[in-house]
Amino acid sequence: MKRLLNGLLALFSSYGLAVTLLFFLFVLTFLGTWEQRFTSLYEVQRQFFDSTWLVYRRFGVPIPLPGVYLLLTLLSINLIVGGIVRIRKSSATFGILIAHVGIVTMLAGGLIEYHSSQKGHMTLHENGQRGPQQADEFKSYHEWEIVVAEIPRQGGVIELVIPGKQFIDLRPEATATFVSDELPFDVTVSRVARNSRVVPASQARGGGGPVIDGFTLVDLPQMKEAEQDSAGLYVTLSEKNGGARHDAILWAMQDLPWVVEMGARTYSVDLSRRRWKVPFSIVLDDFRKVDHPGTMMPASFESDVTKIEGGATERINISMNRPLRHAGYTLFQSGWGPQNAAPGTPLFSTFSVVRNPADSVPLWSCYVIAAGLLIHFVQKLVRHIQAENRRATA
């Protein structure tokens, strides 16, 4: 047992492991960059950088590779065991030790961001004419969710949410069933397409999936910009205790959710971009854009908003270099439209919303790494000067 433990410690603290991991990181960085020629950045991140392993196909040859998530996990272990725990502790390695602590901190920050961050957008319309003027939630640019809710005759609604990661990668022949004690039916998902189109069955000419209510879902190639993909899938609600089945197509571009009546109860089922609630509400009061003279290129744009939280209101200006930071969320002024609007047309303002508990970790870890390297460099320099002096006087 002791031999096994020593062997593992030797393995995880070895330079060989570090070099191997760094080599694979280089390979995956290269392949990921190369693949961005053909697919969206989001898909490359999913495939290469968020995965524990992947199969890269080139010239028809499948090449299994470790994913960056696995590699960085092992690299962190290697740094901790080899670069911090087992490293010889002396004044000569003090700077290196600090630098290693900084690197591990940065990797830890990345892990926190990967698992805990939320990134999306909130779009609000002036005057509420063409869309909501007020919102207390924001949507993901890339991720999906299926939302099932019972619609009461009056009062609030409880939404049951199936996150996209549980169905978006479903194999064509597989089905996934989602259950809850709060629902009188099971939700079964199948034939998931990351980008799709719903067409009348008469237009599909044999393509597409099963026909439901005269329509079928046709798979499309994914867009270069993942934000433009329109996911689609088939869903079946199977009433418990052997009851009836209800089938439908859910499509990202649908105008309305699928609403099903089961006896006296009404349920809605929707496929939409993943949503997150924020603990406050934002109302768009006014949006302004200033163009460069003589052009239609915006020099700056800003929004006057009212933040409503716990009954209290606060007027805030959000502009290109002055985001709103509150309750762990940051709202950046990131866009506006319609960009083809005639003068006088009510505009909408888009805020990028980010929640990242570790957003300052990269900055501070860089400081620590720089400090460690500086200490080590100065030590090396002093030793070199001393050695040169000794040689000169010898």
Add this chain to the structure above:
Amino acid sequence: MRTHLPLCLTALALAAGCGGYSSGGRHEIEIRRTLDEPRRGSDTPVDSATRFGYRRTDRGGDATAGSDIGYDVPRGWEELPPAQFRNPNFRIPGRDALECYVTVLPGGGGDVAMNVNRWRGQMGLEPISEAEVAALPRKTLMGREGVAVELEGTYGGMSESPRTGYKMVGVLVQLPMVGITVKMVGPAADVDAEKAGLESLCASIRLSAGGGMPPGHGSTGGGGAESGAMTWTVPEGWTVGGGGQFRLVTLHPGGNAEVECYVTVLTGDGGGVTANLNRWQSQLGLEPLSDAEVEALPTVDVLGVASPLLAAKGDFKGMGGTERDAAGLIAIVCPLGSHTLFVKMTGPVEGVFAARDGFEAFVRSIRQ
């Protein structure tokens, strides 16, 4: 260690890769979210045609692939319900394999070259270079110069089984912030037989009344013309030219391509009257005007506003790097409060000043 290392990595990778959701299975729904009231449209069952936008109800919200263009259905053609990226959408009775539709893509859906090569890919053809795209025949669509495409090959379409002996014809035009394509694809003989109908459709496409299309989408021809909320009278002998970024319309006095007169509308003051006049002065290599000199400029009544008119000559250097010696410039700035109207005519000095009367008549004819 050397043998252990790859084995460890592989074992870890396989272990970590097991599981996941790609195989399906049965899962508990764990995430709950509360709302104060139901989301829009979630309380009333509707049929699939309504849900997918094939039959719109008056419920507001965002339009998908909505079309603000007008058109005349060619004789013998029938209109289908709009589909994603197909609005309007047509069928030709007796030619069931033929598809014809118009696509309006906010943002353009990629540039013209990209879309030409996308169509070529659908026909099983190799992509062509941007220079080759630029050399393709031109066709006017909605008063703008577009690229005409005619392809023969094996049509794969979007995830359809390949069909040999097919032809694809179409026009692609890129307007500011939006791209418009008209496309017909089907068996080559059917396409050839319906080319006249396609020509008729392209000629009829226009902005619909009160359409929400942006400034810069131009007019559809000479005589009376309109763009968005503005109308004007094109002077006799003047032609409507190709589009450009930020322009409501571009005109050529006497059909002279070297002289161009274009209309731009900017929100706010667009930088101000004096700043823009002096920007034009500097483009001609001239000294800036003082406030007194700006005040002393002649004015033209545009939309009820006495708008200063600048008429100048010099060596022109434009924003895009265009250079011309002995250039003329005649322009007006019309501040309208929430926005500012600019009308500017540039070109060889003789051509510009010969068209001065027409310029003044044109700007006086602008209505909002």
